[in-house]
Structures are given as structure tokens and as C-alpha cells.
Amino acid sequence: MAQSILQTRxxxxxxxxxxxxxxxxxxxxxxxxxxxTTIQRVAERSGVHASAIYRxxxxxxxxxxxxxxxxxxxxQVRPTGDLRHDLTRFLRSYIATFSSPLHRAAMPALLGPEAxxxxxxxxxxxxxxxxxxxxxxLAAAPAGVIDASIDSDEIFDLLLGAAxxxxxxxxxxxxxxxxxxxxxLVMRILSPPTxx
Amino acid sequence: MAQSILQTRxxxxxxxxxxxxxxxxxxxxxxxxxxxTTIQRVAERSGVHASAIYRxxxxxxxxxxxxxxxxxxxxQVRPTGDLRHDLTRFLRSYIATFSSPLHRAAMPALLGPEAxxxxxxxxxxxxxxxxxxxxxxLAAAPAGVIDASIDSDEIFDLLLGAAxxxxxxxxxxxxxxxxxxxxxLVMRILSPPTxx
Numbered sequence: 578m579a580q581s582i583l584q585t586r587x588x589x590x591x592x593x594x595x596x597x598x599x600x601x602x603x604x605x606x607x608x609x610x611x612x613x614t615t616i617q618r619v620a621e622r623s624g625v626h627a628s629a630i631y632r633x634x635x636x637x638x639x640x641x642x643x644x645x646x647x648x649x650x651x652x653q654v655r656p657t658g659d660l661r662h663d664l665t666r667f668l669r670s671y672i673a674t675f676s677s678p679l680h681r682a683a684m685p686a687l688l689g690p691e692a693x694x695x696x697x698x699x700x701x702x703x704x705x706x707x708x709x710x711x712x713x714x715l716a717a718a719p720a721g722v723i724d725a726s727i728d729s730d731e732i733f734d735l736l737l738g739a740a741x742x743x744x745x746x747x748x749x750x751x752x753x754x755x756x757x758x759x760x761x762l763v764m765r766i767l768s769p770p771t772x773x
Numbered sequence: 774m775a776q777s778i779l780q781t782r783x784x785x786x787x788x789x790x791x792x793x794x795x796x797x798x799x800x801x802x803x804x805x806x807x808x809x810t811t812i813q814r815v816a817e818r819s820g821v822h823a824s825a826i827y828r829x830x831x832x833x834x835x836x837x838x839x840x841x842x843x844x845x846x847x848x849q850v851r852p853t854g855d856l857r858h859d860l861t862r863f864l865r866s867y868i869a870t871f872s873s874p875l876h877r878a879a880m881p882a883l884l885g886p887e888a889x890x891x892x893x894x895x896x897x898x899x900x901x902x903x904x905x906x907x908x909x910x911l912a913a914a915p916a917g918v919i920d921a922s923i924d925s926d927e928i929f930d931l932l933l934g935a936a937x938x939x940x941x942x943x944x945x946x947x948x949x950x951x952x953x954x955x956x957x958l959v960m961r962i963l964s965p966p967t968x969x
Binding site for chain 1 (some may be wrong): 806811885896901931936962
């Protein structure tokens with residue numbers, strides 16, 4: 578598996594130990610759920626000592642966040658210059674991530690009370706790292722397509738929220754709204770006054 | 774406590790039994806968290822028999838959703854005709870709800886894998902019931918302020934997603950973006966071409 582962007586901070590680690598712990602975490606999340614995914618269970622399953630896990634992740638919340646977000650696809654969308662196309666891929670990619678069984682199982686570690694009490698989790702770090710990347714997608718659009726006053730972070734937050742709604746609100750609770758309609762709305766925000 | 778909108782379906786119930794069970798559920802969520810909030814524990818704490826709880830809620834997921842969403846504030850925003858003002862109150866109200874300790878503790882019941890497997894939970898029912906209400910807020914705007922092609926459900930979903938991001942993304946992972954900026958973007962979507 579490729580080197581995780583979440584593991585590039587600090588001194589080099591033994592990647593095989595990291596990978597064994599993360600693999601066991603993912604398996605436990607999928608097979609037994611969030612509550613059962615404790616450091617102790619991960620240690621037993623992976624053969625990595627609990628103390629070695631704690632050296633890498635200060636709590637199970639960080640461990641679970643890293644395991645669930647490790648190869649997060651949205652950061653991989655390369656800008657092509659076709660803005661609508663790129664934004665659609667970006668949004669679809671987040672929806673797929675938020676809809677995956679692994680992410681769903683990890684949800685309490687991402688949005689639960691324990692996660693929110695911590696200042697700078699892998700989740701927060703990852704979201705920060707995606708922002709400059711998203712900015713490049715907007716910057717790749719042809720001149721004049723995007724209003725100069727647009728803040729890419731605000732558009733990113735809008736897409737992130739839209740992805741959460743698409744992935745997390747039960748389909749019975751919302752009208753059948755295709756991803757393309759969300760992109761229509763975002764394109765409407767982006768376009769300069771003369772193009773609207 | 775006022776009659777819950779979640780309890781108006783079906784035949785009348787003994788409101789005091791409902792209320793005791795819901796109160797115990799809220800207390801358990803806040804004091805001990807999601808995992809500890811089981812039907813059995815709610816029964817012990819409230820003095821309501823587990824069988825009576827199961828008659829009212831098919832699972833702990835439905836019970837927790839009802840307890841967490843019971844008096845959801847966003848449905849209470851009355852349209853004044855000042856669109857920006859109303860939308861701001863609506864968004865702030867959702868952010869406050871999603872940020873509350875009770876809602877955070879209930880998060881796995883709202884967004885976790887168990888919740889998403891069920892077809893029509895109290896959460897889904899509530900979201901559906903808010904949609905017509907939100908439509909009234911848009912309808913109360915003066916003529917010409919909103920583009921006729923706008924679908925109120927799409928704007929609702931956009932605000933819902935924005936509220937999730939405001940409330941759930943750690944503040945370290947996003948720029949300091951005031952609620953007013955989100956409303957700016959939504960107003961930009963809403964306004965007819967001639968007004969932009």
C-alpha cells in the first residue's frame with residue numbers, strides 16, 4: 578500500500594507495523610463495528626503491542642480516523658481544466674467515501690463527541706491538506722469562468738456538506754436529486770456576473 | 774413538554790410513558806454515551822418496561838433518534854419575509870442543534886451504519902416534515918427576490934450540508950468562515966439573473 582499522507586509527519590516509522598495495525602483496525606470496524614474497535618482488540622488481532630500502537634496514535638479515535646481516511650480518494654482527483662467535470666468527480670468521490678461501509682463504521686470516530694473534543698486529529702489534518710488541492714481544481718478552469726471574488730475554501734465546504742447530505746441523509750428523506758443538480762448550483766455560484 | 778411532532782403518527786399513546794422513556798434516553802446519552810444507551814438501560818432508569826418501549830420504538834436507533842430530535846428547533850423558524858434574516862436563523866438553528874451535546878452523543882444513531890439500514894426512521898420522517906416548512910420561508914420572500922426556477926428542496930439540502938460542516942468539521946480544519954458568508958452564497962444562488 579502506498580505511503581499514507583497521514584504518516585508523513587514526524588520521524589520515519591516502521592511502515593509494516595503501521596500497516597498491520599491499520600489493517601486490523603479496518604477489519605474490526607467492518608466486522609464488529611466502532612464499539613468493538615479498541616486498541617486492545619487491534620493489538621490482539623495485529624500482533625502489534627498496544628504500547629507500539631499508542632506510540633503512533635494517542636487514542637483509538639486517531640487510530641480509527643487514520644484507518645478510515647488513509648487512502649481517501651478525493652485528494653486524488655487531478656484537475657483537467659474542465660471545471661464541471663472536475664467538480665463532479667470531486668463530489669462523487671467524497672460521496673463514495675462517505676457512503677463506504679468502512680467510513681460508516683468509523684463515523685462515531687469522525688463526528689462523535691470524543692472526536693470533537695480533540696484539537697488536531699488525522700481527520701482535521703486531512704481536510705486541511707485537501708484544501709490547497711481543491712484550490713488547484715478551481716485554478717485550472719479557463720480564465721473568465723470563475724468569479725474572481727470566489728473563495729475556494731467556501732466552495733470546498735459547500736461541496737463537503739453536499740457530499741455529507743448525499744451520503745448520509747436517508748434517501749426516503751430527500752427528493753431524488755442527482756449529483757449534477759448540486760454541481761449546477763455550485764457552477765451558478767462560481768460564474769462571474771457577466772456569464773450568468 | 775409540548776406534544777412531539779414525532780408522536781403524532783398512529784393511535785394516541787400514554788404521553789407520560791413516552792416522556793419518561795425519552796427523558797431517560799436523553800440522560801443516558803449525555804451521561805454515558807451512545808453505546809450505553811440500550812433499551813434495557815432506558816427501561817431500568819425510566820421504570821418503563823422494555824416491552825412497552827419496544828411497542829413504541831422498534832429499536833434503540835429509533836428511540837435515540839426520537840429523543841435527540843424531539844424538539845428540534847429548526848422547524849420553529851417562522852418566515853418573516855426578510856429572506857436573508859430567515860435563512861440565517863434557519864441555518865443558525867441547525868448549527869446549534871448539530872452542535873448540541875445531546876445531538877453529538879446521538880450521532881451514531883443518526884449517521885452510523887445501523888441507522889442507514891433502516892427505511893423510515895424518525896430522523897428521516899422529521900427531515901421530510903421540515904421540507905414544506907422551509908418552502909414557506911422561501912415563499913414568504915418578496916416577489917422577484919428568488920429565481921422562479923429554484924427548487925426549495927435543493928436549497929434546503931445545501932443549508933443542511935452547510936450546517937453539518939459548520940457544526941461537525943473541527944474548526945482547526947477550516948478557515949474562520951462566518952455563517953453570513955454561507956448565506957451570501959445561498960442568496961447568490963437564489964437571486965434571479967436580472968438581480969445578480
